[in-house]
Amino acid sequence: MMGTGRLKKKDDLHYRKGSTGTHYNCECCKNFIDNFEVHSIGGRLLAVEGRCRIMGMENSRRYRIRPDHRCDAQELDRSKCWWLK
């Protein structure tokens, strides 16, 4: 069925629960967007949640990315984690 099941890219890149060292996680990654607006087909705003430029910027729930998770493609963005400076 379309739209169900886990996103293949999440498996390929081992998307998983993040580290206690938060700078290894999505929230500190260059590819993370924390305020992606999810719309219905009619254009109604349904939710604001995380997305990733590598995993895909789609409306489907399968693309949801959590800030406290991580994957093998994480690229540290120091501007997103001020405490490392």
Ligand code: SF4
């Ligand atoms: S590349 Fe990986 S670590 Fe970075 S935002 Fe996407 S899923 Fe998270």
